[in-house]
Amino acid sequence: MKQNNLILAVNGTLMRGLELENNLKNVNATFIKESKTEKAYSLFSINDQYPAMIKVDEGGNTVDVELYAISEEGIKEVLSKEPPGLTIKEITLIDGQKVQGVIGLPEITKGQKEITTYGGWRNYLKSKKENKMKKLFLYYSYTGNGDLVAKEMEKRGFELRKIDTVKRLPKSFFWSMMVGGFQAGLSLRAKLKEYDHNIEDYEQIVIGSPIWNGKFPPAINTVLKTLPLKDKNVSFLFYSGSGEGAKALKRIKKEYPNAQYVFLQEPKKHLDELNKINY
Numbered sequence: 001m002k003q004n005n006l007i008l009a010v011n012g013t014l015m016r017g018l019e020l021e022n023n024l025k026n027v028n029a030t031f032i033k034e035s036k037t038e039k040a041y042s043l044f045s046i047n048d049q050y051p052a053m054i055k056v057d058e059g060g061n062t063v064d065v066e067l068y069a070i071s072e073e074g075i076k077e078v079l080s081k082e083p084p085g086l087t088i089k090e091i092t093l094i095d096g097q098k099v100q101g102v103i104g105l106p107e108i109t110k111g112q113k114e115i116t117t118y119g120g121w122r123n124y125l126k127s128k129k130e131n132k133m134k135k136l137f138l139y140y141s142y143t144g145n146g147d148l149v150a151k152e153m154e155k156r157g158f159e160l161r162k163i164d165t166v167k168r169l170p171k172s173f174f175w176s177m178m179v180g181g182f183q184a185g186l187s188l189r190a191k192l193k194e195y196d197h198n199i200e201d202y203e204q205i206v207i208g209s210p211i212w213n214g215k216f217p218p219a220i221n222t223v224l225k226t227l228p229l230k231d232k233n234v235s236f237l238f239y240s241g242s243g244e245g246a247k248a249l250k251r252i253k254k255e256y257p258n259a260q261y262v263f264l265q266e267p268k269k270h271l272d273e274l275n276k277i278n279y
């Protein structure tokens with residue numbers, strides 16, 4: 001049996017309970033204790049898959065590490081299975097002790113997110129979990145198709161927010177089509193009942209809208225006019241009798257050129273249309 005006469009400080013996926021922990025176990029390395037580096041390192045998240053710690057002359061901080069007793073052969077074996085861009089070099093711990101440590105090659109940190117302020121990879125992972133991406137489905141529905149779509153979006157992790165107008169359309173089908181179609185045709189806006197205007201907290205916003213007279217209904221015109229959607233990651237989900245809405249689409253392409261969109265044909269009648277939703 002090779003002697004575990006070296007100390008290796010690990011700062012990422014080799015730590016206890018993380019993906020590559022077994023690479024240490026397989027070479028009979030033994031856990032000693034948790035520790036920190038001296039205040040001279042920066043930490044980067046490489047594509048959110050593993051961290052890269054690098055030594056810096058200025059602006060460095062401590063980084064959480066775990067210390068293992070390991071053999072020289074063990075170190076070689078562990079290094080051969082490390083993700084790309086990592087190597088093992090001498091590093092200094094907070095108490096001045098010099099040990100072997102996993103270090104990133106500076107070139108792999110280019111364009112990657114610096115996470116030094118988190119103090120370590122575990123803290124970063126924890127904070128990512130807590131700030132799980134919030135998604136909002138903000139929609140209007142007059143005859144219930146949109147509500148069905150909303151149920152599907154909720155299953156996909158979207159928070160729901162339904163808007164409604166202060167005034168209803170006339171009760172008769174004929175007159176509701178006439179009045180609604182007329183208003184939409186002129187791109188009029190409607191006064192909305194009070195709703196939560198906060199969209200700051202959401203990383204993804206999908207606007208759900210019926211098609212009226214080929215265009216957006218007045219309720220959605222108000223939303224598009226009043227909420228600062230252009231700064232956000234916004235997409236559109238349309239539902240209409242025909243599964244189309246040429247003028248609304250033209251407007252989206254002009255005003256939100258990067259937005260994704262999907263058209264569903266009357267989901268209340270064609271349930272399988274919900275499978276088209278790709279958000």
Ligand SMILES: Cc1cc2nc3c(=O)[nH]c(=O)nc-3n(C[C@H](O)[C@H](O)[C@H](O)COP(=O)(O)O)c2cc1C
Pocket residue numbers: 140141142143144145146147176177178179180181209210211212213214215239240241242243244265266267
């Ligand atoms: C006033 C009005 C105008 C409409 N105009 C169109 C239209 O131009 N093209 C179309 O395909 N469907 C049209 N429809 C049908 C709706 O877009 C369709 O029923 C949609 O699924 C309704 O969604 P909701 O049930 O959530 O309100 C219109 C419906 C109304 C009430």
